[in-house]
Amino acid sequence: MKEFLKEVESSDIGKIQKDVFASKFTTYKVGGLVRAIIIPKNTDKLVLLCKLIKKYNIKYKILGNGSNLLFSDKTYEGVLIKLDEFDKIEFFGTKVTCGAGASLMKVARESIKKGLAGLEFACGIPGTIGGAVYMNAGAYKSDMGYITRTVKVLTDDLKIITLTNEEMDFHYRSSFLQVHPNYICLEATLSLQKGDKNALEEVVKDRRERRVKSQPLTYPSAGSVFRNPPNADPSGKLIEDLGLKGLTKGGAEVSEIHANFIINKSNASAKDIHDLILFVKDAVKEHYGIDLRVEQEFVNWE
Secondary structure, three states, X not given: XXXXXXXXXXXXXXXXXEEEEHHHHOOOOOOOEEEEXXXXXXXXXXXXXXXXXXXXXXXEEEEOOXXXXXXXXXXXXXXXEEOOOOOOEEEXXXXXXXXXXXXHXXXXXXXXXXXXXXXXXXXXXXXXXXXXXXXXXXXXXXXXXXXXXXXXXXXXXXXXEEEEHHHHOOEOOEOHHHOOOOOEEEEEEEEOEEOOHHHHHHHHHHHHHHHHHHOOOOOOOOOEXXXXXXXXXXXXXXXXXXXXXXXXXXXXXXXXXXXXXXXXXXXXXXXXXXHHHHXXXXXXXXXXXXXXXXXXXEEOOO
């Protein structure tokens, strides 16, 4: 690791933060020490970084806003790559091309300001474009799959290619990138429609007010914990009907406001949250015979 970081520094790849805690970069506000976080300056520097990672056989992960991840409390013996510099947003008529590091909410806000419809669902999702494409993030019966036209990626053999919407194979909270985890999203082009700016802003305002009332926004969380199962009640209702609202493990709690949220209520450890997720999952499986799928990704638990 020491030699790897030395070569990264001498190659002027970008900003490096050494021995930082994942808790500073995740919305759950938990997670152990990370050996380094690297923010490459541009695509060429990212490619060079990937070459060095292969050369030194370094463990790595691409990190967006950390809004759908649960890091363990252990030290992550590798590097996290943040694409903060890949944040350009450009509009071309009803299309918008945005870098993987651009804020999804910012892209949504700027689209609405221009009277473009299609991203209203994203105004409350605190992720990056890259993370949203990877997860096929969505809400209000819409998702990235409906609006993503093309995605530019860096392949595992370090070639830059463009994937079409069809090739991205979007489904409910899934995409081509989830089954090709070594591909890195660089940018996405979204196809929107002309709309009425005032009407769009009213929709967003109404949804914001409903979110404040229906979601525990005052505590750290990672949004919905479980995907809604097909042909059954939503996960939140299944959990609530089991009387699990307010259940705690350490500093973690099943939210009293929305049962499909687990919150870091009182200095929870990653293990507190992890154990509570698995307890709820097991309880639903035992009572209903439904194996809920965790929407969040567990990192460094092996």
